[in-house]
Amino acid sequence: MTYILGISAFYHDSAACLVKDGKIISAAQEERFTRKKHDSSYPFNAVNFVLNFSNIKLSDVDHIVFYEKPFLKFERLLETYVAFAPKGFQSFSRAMPIWLREKLFQKKLIIDCLKKHDEKFNDEKKILFSEHHLSHAASAFYPSPFDEAIVLTADGVGEWATTTVALCKDNKIEIKKELHFPHSLGLLYSAFTYYTGFKVNSGEYKLMGLAPYGEPKYVDKILNNLIDLKDDGTFMLDQKYFNYCTGLTMTNEKFNSLFGSKPRKPEKEKITQFHMDIAASIQVVTEKIMIMLAKSLRQEFGIKNLCLAGGVALNCVANGKILEEKIFDNIWVQPAAGDAGGSLGAALAYWYLDLNQSREEINQDNMKGSYLGNEFSNEEIKSKLDEIGAVYDTYSENELINKTVEDLTSGKAIGWFQGRMEFGPRALGNRSIIGDPRSETMQKNLNLKVKFRESFRPFAPSIMREDVSDWFELYNDSPYMLFVAKVKKDKTIQMSDDQKKLFGIDLLNIKKSEIPAVTHVDYSARIQTVTRESNKMYHDLLSKFKEKTNCPVLVNTSFNIRGEPIVNSPEDAFRCFMGTDLDTLVIGNTYLQKLKQDNNLKTNYTDKFELD
Amino acid sequence: MNFLKEIFKFIAARKKFWLIPILLFLLIFGGLFVITQGTAVAPFIYTIF
Numbered sequence: 001m002t003y004i005l006g007i008s009a010f011y012h013d014s015a016a017c018l019v020k021d022g023k024i025i026s027a028a029q030e031e032r033f034t035r036k037k038h039d040s041s042y043p044f045n046a047v048n049f050v051l052n053f054s055n056i057k058l059s060d061v062d063h064i065v066f067y068e069k070p071f072l073k074f075e076r077l078l079e080t081y082v083a084f085a086p087k088g089f090q091s092f093s094r095a096m097p098i099w100l101r102e103k104l105f106q107k108k109l110i111i112d113c114l115k116k117h118d119e120k121f122n123d124e125k126k127i128l129f130s131e132h133h134l135s136h137a138a139s140a141f142y143p144s145p146f147d148e149a150i151v152l153t154a155d156g157v158g159e160w161a162t163t164t165v166a167l168c169k170d171n172k173i174e175i176k177k178e179l180h181f182p183h184s185l186g187l188l189y190s191a192f193t194y195y196t197g198f199k200v201n202s203g204e205y206k207l208m209g210l211a212p213y214g215e216p217k218y219v220d221k222i223l224n225n226l227i228d229l230k231d232d233g234t235f236m237l238d239q240k241y242f243n244y245c246t247g248l249t250m251t252n253e254k255f256n257s258l259f260g261s262k263p264r265k266p267e268k269e270k271i272t273q274f275h276m277d278i279a280a281s282i283q284v285v286t287e288k289i290m291i292m293l294a295k296s297l298r299q300e301f302g303i304k305n306l307c308l309a310g311g312v313a314l315n316c317v318a319n320g321k322i323l324e325e326k327i328f329d330n331i332w333v334q335p336a337a338g339d340a341g342g343s344l345g346a347a348l349a350y351w352y353l354d355l356n357q358s359r360e361e362i363n364q365d366n367m368k369g370s371y372l373g374n375e376f377s378n379e380e381i382k383s384k385l386d387e388i389g390a391v392y393d394t395y396s397e398n399e400l401i402n403k404t405v406e407d408l409t410s411g412k413a414i415g416w417f418q419g420r421m422e423f424g425p426r427a428l429g430n431r432s433i434i435g436d437p438r439s440e441t442m443q444k445n446l447n448l449k450v451k452f453r454e455s456f457r458p459f460a461p462s463i464m465r466e467d468v469s470d471w472f473e474l475y476n477d478s479p480y481m482l483f484v485a486k487v488k489k490d491k492t493i494q495m496s497d498d499q500k501k502l503f504g505i506d507l508l509n510i511k512k513s514e515i516p517a518v519t520h521v522d523y524s525a526r527i528q529t530v531t532r533e534s535n536k537m538y539h540d541l542l543s544k545f546k547e548k549t550n551c552p553v554l555v556n557t558s559f560n561i562r563g564e565p566i567v568n569s570p571e572d573a574f575r576c577f578m579g580t581d582l583d584t585l586v587i588g589n590t591y592l593q594k595l596k597q598d599n600n601l602k603t604n605y606t607d608k609f610e611l612d
Numbered sequence: 613m614n615f616l617k618e619i620f621k622f623i624a625a626r627k628k629f630w631l632i633p634i635l636l637f638l639l640i641f642g643g644l645f646v647i648t649q650g651t652a653v654a655p656f657i658y659t660i661f
């Protein structure tokens with residue numbers, strides 16, 4: 001029996017994962033425990049969780065693999081500063097103290113952190129380092145249902161690589177090509193995230209959600225000035241428009257002059273049509289690059305399966321376009337495509353590549369639906385709710401589903417907390433807020449009264465896998481909400497001539513389909529397909545909802561508010577329930593109604609989390 | 613000592629020998645920075661003046 005602990009930490013989205021004989025046992029992000037979004041600190045709680053889940057101690061772990069190589073990253077930093085010197089001194093003087101104090105001595109830092117779990121731990125030889133993009137590639141290929149695939153990874157930057165192509169067969173991963181820093185699709189997207197006034201590293205989703213409100217007016221400007229894009233999808237960024245190599249911002253004055261405006265200051269300036277048009281333009285450029293890369297890879301290698309990982313793979317609109325173009329026969333995207341998933345990839349890469357173990361159980365998705373986090377028994381839930389003073393009823397699974405469907409059909413917003421927590425940024429029906437997608441007011445209500453976030457942001461639908469093609473232009477599995485597709489034409493409501501004249505945020509109030517709460521302004525939806533095998537209870541809920549309403553779709557958004565990590569424990573769920581306009585909370589077999597709760601348990605919730 | 617061994621092995625493997633003087637400079641001044649918890653020139657200023 002071989003246990004491998006994978007760790008990602010110290011940049012953003014720290015996480016830990018435990019792999020036993022090549023099988024993914026558990027994984028979790030540190031933010032869920034510390035309640036600090038994108039927490040970058042050593043994942044002490046996540047490591048504790050994965051060890052406790054398997055009932056083992058740190059001394060039982062055979063190998064501990066960190067998801068990237070710090071020396072290689074330091075080399076990139078030094079070479080970049082030398083290349084741009086004397087520019088960049090400000091950035092250099094900020095970066096070096098952190099590196100010379102901690103990051104350069106990461107092995108020692110990790111040993112010191114591991115000693116918090118076991119003070120006797122001193123086995124330096126157990127600690128290993130994977131490469132950042134190899135970790136991403138491994139996280140995309142090994143859990144996939146393919147014995148052979150092309151893996152494309154793209155993110156901001158790891159050590160040097162920003163985009164990687166790997167040829168994968170059986171247990172082997174061979175990196176074939178790389179694009180290197182500073183030429184990065186992730187950083188290009190982040191530059192526009194910064195420019196439109198959203199937070200880099202977390203606001204990218206917002207930019208993607210904003211894009212359908214705009215016209216892609218600036219595509220040519222981007223392609224003619226910022227990027228030298230080749231026919232095979234590879235590219236170079238003209239650094240004279242960017243500031244991330246040497247400065248403390250993503251873009252510079254030349255970039256502002258090119259687009260005719262300074263970056264938006266979110267605290268002072270509202271989002272305008274200009275920002276929507278910018279969002280639409282960079283989204284089109286991103287899709288174009290991804291499609292060109294995918295086409296050239298299919299042509300060059302002739303392999304029918306594609307796996308994706310890295311932060312750019314979370315751009316589900318681009319993923320949907322690759323799928324729609326039918327470039328590859330099958331596509332599989334790692335649900336924890338960002339750096340958290342690096343912990344998983346690092347552990348798997350060591351098992352298959354270094355220990356040369358063969359893959360078993362190919363032809364099935366080995367991510368276990370990404371339900372890899374912690375879970376609570378009904379007894380634990382009840383005892384925690386009793387401690388808090390919550391008022392609840394308990395029901396059998398059937399009764400609970402009936403009651404929930406009753407609430408859904410009467411327009412209530414429900415906190416749904418079941419089974420193991422999801423690994424990755426998406427809630428997939430175990431830590432979700434759910435609602436009736438047929439409601440015309442649901443999107444606005446959920447955004448403004450429950451999630452406290454911008455009204456333009458869309459919600460995603462969960463649908464039973466067997467019904468997906470009746471409702472959406474999607475004919476594949478999308479278990480991780482990583483593909484966007486259009487709502488089927490016969491379910492949409494076409495706009496009147498007057499409505500067609502509207503643009504931007506005014507489009508939000510138009511009923512666009514039979515399921516308006518999950519239909520974006522361009523008739524698209526970010527779909528999660530649910531099978532009985534992957535999540536029985538959630539599938540049963542969808543099935544019962546369909547039985548009552550003839551609609552097999554539910555609104556599914558993560559169980560949190562803006563700026564808050566997804567809820568982890570029953571206590572987190574109850575706090576969120578009491579701090580928002582959620583009407584009902586279902587945790588395990590307990591059923592809680594807002595009206596029955598003690599008002600003194602309500603807390604001012606929104607101030608607790610920094611807005612993202 | 614392990615750290616020095618590892619980093620020189622890394623530099624040799626990467627054949628980036630030109631990084632050695634930069635690294636030494638950074639480690640010496642960085643070390644002083646960490647020890648003095650402030651500016652790296654503090655001990656020199658003290659001895660000079």
